[in-house]
Amino acid sequence: MPTGVHIRDVREQLFDAADRVLLRGGPSALTSRAVTDEAGCAKGVLHRHFADFDAFLADFVLDRVNRMDSQAAALRESAGTGTVADNLADALTAVFGSVAVAVVALLAFRDELRARLRRTWPAGVPVLTEAATMIASYLTAERDLGRIATDADVDTLAPTLIGAGHMLFADRTGTPPEAAAVRRMVTTVLAGVVRGPQ
Structure with missing residues (x-):
């Protein structure tokens, strides 16, 4: 995705992408590159919204808990x-x-x-x-x-x-x-x- 294109609900888009990667490939497949590729955005998008990939994963897990x-x-x-x-x-x-x-x-x-x-x-x-x-x-x-x-x-x-x-x-x-x-x-x-x- 070109730099400067606004992504609506970026967190949700990234979390949904993580769901798909995790379900398809398991935990070893879940990387920041795999998530951003699946979400169709630049890798920097994830790092602009989260301190690091483990911070992203922690928020992802807690979001999935809250969905229950x-x-x-x-x-x-x-x-x-x-x-x-x-x-x-x-x-x-x-x-x-x-x-x-x-x-x-x-x-x-x-x-x-x-x-x-x-x-x-x-x-x-x-x-x-x-x-x-x-x-x-x-x-x-x-x-x-x-x-x-x-x-x-x-x-x-x-x-x-x-x-x-x-x-x-x-x-x-x-x-x-x-x-x-x-x-x-x-x-x-x-x-x-x-x-x-x-």
């Missing part, structure tokens, strides 16, 4: 409708069908990025921690409605579902798991706590 807010709200609103297993299977498929699995690999791949994120995100893996919070909030709402047992430990069930979901979706190069496999995993994890039809 609308998904979390929709999941909470689904409490009391459909089945608990279907609601959770759909939510987990949405989380892991997005860039989340690739972000986890990115965090494992880049030491400096992890260190930088620790300054603002002291524990856990940002995308997975936020997803676990989303699931726990939903399970709490279902517990309040009496659709899961009153003694259900939502703070253990939520990360268990995230961990098991991550294992199902971890191979980003393979075929995603079938919906029935995701639902079976959810039903197994929640066995004994769901009240009514599953």
